[in-house]
Amino acid sequence: MERLITVPARSRHGRPWPGLVLGLLWLLGLGVSHAATPLNGAWREVRTDDTAQTVLDEYRAGLLKNFDPSLLQQFPRSSTGSWVVIAPQPPWNNDERVLTIYPPPMGTVTVLGTGETQSLALDDFSETLHGHGRLAWRVPATQAASALILLRFEPNLMLSAPVRFQIQTWSEYLRQDARWLVFASACFAVMLAMVLMALCFALMLRDVAYAWYAGYILCYTLIQGIQTGFMFHPLEWSWLSGVALMAGPAAVALSVAFASLFMMRFCELQRHAPLLRVPIMALAVGMIQLVLMRCSHIALLVEVAQILLNPLLMIGAVLLLVAAIVAVARGSRQAWFFLIGWTPLLLLTASTSAQVSGALPQLDWLNDASLAGGAFEAIVLSLGLADRALILRHDRDIVRVLADRDALTNVLNRRAWTERASALLASGSPQPIALLFLDLDHFKLLNDRQGHNTGDRALVAVAKALAAELRPSDLLGRYGGEEFVALLDGAMPQQAMHVAIRLCRRVHRLEIPVSDEPLLLSVSIGVAIRREGDDVESLVERADQAMYDAKLNGRNRVCLHEETVSPNAPASSRLHVVEKRE
Numbered sequence: 001m002e003r004l005i006t007v008p009a010r011s012r013h014g015r016p017w018p019g020l021v022l023g024l025l026w027l028l029g030l031g032v033s034h035a036a037t038p039l040n041g042a043w044r045e046v047r048t049d050d051t052a053q054t055v056l057d058e059y060r061a062g063l064l065k066n067f068d069p070s071l072l073q074q075f076p077r078s079s080t081g082s083w084v085v086i087a088p089q090p091p092w093n094n095d096e097r098v099l100t101i102y103p104p105p106m107g108t109v110t111v112l113g114t115g116e117t118q119s120l121a122l123d124d125f126s127e128t129l130h131g132h133g134r135l136a137w138r139v140p141a142t143q144a145a146s147a148l149i150l151l152r153f154e155p156n157l158m159l160s161a162p163v164r165f166q167i168q169t170w171s172e173y174l175r176q177d178a179r180w181l182v183f184a185s186a187c188f189a190v191m192l193a194m195v196l197m198a199l200c201f202a203l204m205l206r207d208v209a210y211a212w213y214a215g216y217i218l219c220y221t222l223i224q225g226i227q228t229g230f231m232f233h234p235l236e237w238s239w240l241s242g243v244a245l246m247a248g249p250a251a252v253a254l255s256v257a258f259a260s261l262f263m264m265r266f267c268e269l270q271r272h273a274p275l276l277r278v279p280i281m282a283l284a285v286g287m288i289q290l291v292l293m294r295c296s297h298i299a300l301l302v303e304v305a306q307i308l309l310n311p312l313l314m315i316g317a318v319l320l321l322v323a324a325i326v327a328v329a330r331g332s333r334q335a336w337f338f339l340i341g342w343t344p345l346l347l348l349t350a351s352t353s354a355q356v357s358g359a360l361p362q363l364d365w366l367n368d369a370s371l372a373g374g375a376f377e378a379i380v381l382s383l384g385l386a387d388r389a390l391i392l393r394h395d396r397d398i399v400r401v402l403a404d405r406d407a408l409t410n411v412l413n414r415r416a417w418t419e420r421a422s423a424l425l426a427s428g429s430p431q432p433i434a435l436l437f438l439d440l441d442h443f444k445l446l447n448d449r450q451g452h453n454t455g456d457r458a459l460v461a462v463a464k465a466l467a468a469e470l471r472p473s474d475l476l477g478r479y480g481g482e483e484f485v486a487l488l489d490g491a492m493p494q495q496a497m498h499v500a501i502r503l504c505r506r507v508h509r510l511e512i513p514v515s516d517e518p519l520l521l522s523v524s525i526g527v528a529i530r531r532e533g534d535d536v537e538s539l540v541e542r543a544d545q546a547m548y549d550a551k552l553n554g555r556n557r558v559c560l561h562e563e564t565v566s567p568n569a570p571a572s573s574r575l576h577v578v579e580k581r582e
């Protein structure tokens, strides 16, 4: 990623995660060195009075600096550029050949062959051969296989990453090119799919963490798209060539800003590492400011932004890693996902930075690892986001249960019971529905004599007994202090009376141990049957009236609302006294 900024490092904001990437690269044959013509190489910086001939003469005289073209080699950023001589070694093969430069440098490379001069650049959209994920030059058929190839790396604002050179046969070149295209397309497809998914989730769940994640992965995709040249070839986005210089570093800075905002929310730093939120927030704001400075077109601001970008990037990467480690240590489950996706970033950044100073020249696959790393990280973080959604759903379920249940007795509270009873009445079921209104007798006396705690224990015992006596489909709730309600779906008056009598008996049989003596409870129950046009309120009102009748008639009994009973029916059919316990 840093290739997009003008500092000497080619590190990516990507993630090294050796196992999977190596496996993937191996599968695609990208990391395997292919049969290619052995090459010698030499280079030196361009001087003003140079001609192609003088450089070649100097090469033959052994005056240029030698290097191995099959290993990564960096040419320093200079105001004049660098000459590079590639000398194919025997056995020579005069078949159709292609010279490739990998990874593709951001600037222009001029080839001064024996024929005409040709410019190679990512943002060259002419009809000539381009190569995908690398620069390619088709060696003219007229050029002898042993002929020297002279290249000039033109001066460029962006730093050239270390590159390696290969001369391959046409068929070998095509095979490798196709493999790279499949590999890169798969990685970009994965990243973009995750971005789309995250955007949908952000809109549907109204959770901004998904939006930050989408922004982060999108910026990373853009960085990789420019850096690997995928957006130039095969996508042929010619409009990008003018803005790549600006868009690249802006995407780098924005990706860190989005990553910081995402990380703070995703790893719940507010809970697990509140102090670290301040520097991470400062990092996000600072990165956004760098983007604005770069876009300002004020030379001084652009220069300052360029100088600050790389150090801030490094500090930011370490800061996010430390924050994730702290969050993991303090119990954040999500921080694990972040660590798995992010930790390899530092290894890759360190490795690619080391390559700039000449280390690890054989690890040219680190470049493709950054691309695959982006896809891998997108998947890991998406799994993390799915896990987060699961936890949020679980928390919501718990909250819902807590909100619907009465804290003391654990039966439905009045609001939840009313909601469900209304839904049942509104369902239009033709079945009869009975409502039982239960009020404990002389509960105030019990409270006054035995204390509030004993009263509470009695309420819990009663609720348990009622729940045990009723069917699971009956709707039991606590309506008020010592009042309970039960809605029986499909119960005729007689059945409702039977159930109510059973409940009355059961409550009276309860024994609440108080001191050494058991405490005897009793309950008065009013029963009402749903009539046409009833709502919960009217049904409860009639059951309540019936309950008062039961109280007035001596308590510990069940009373059916009078309108439910025909005028000629004996009084005993509406009032049932439960035998008293001594």
Ligand SMILES: Nc1nc2c(ncn2[C@@H]2O[C@H](COP(=O)(O)OP(=O)(O)OP(=O)(O)O)[C@@H](O)[C@H]2O)c(=O)[nH]1
Binding pocket: 408, 439, 440, 441, 442, 443, 444, 445, 447, 451, 452, 453, 454, 455, 456, 459, 480, 481, 482, 551
């Ligand atoms: N321990 C306890 N008592 C409660 C709770 N909610 C209400 N109460 C008490 O229940 C009592 C209800 O008293 P009243 O409405 O006068 O009725 P009662 O004493 O049962 O008399 P009758 O209903 O006429 O038999 C009051 O003393 C309330 O303080 C509770 O959650 N726990």
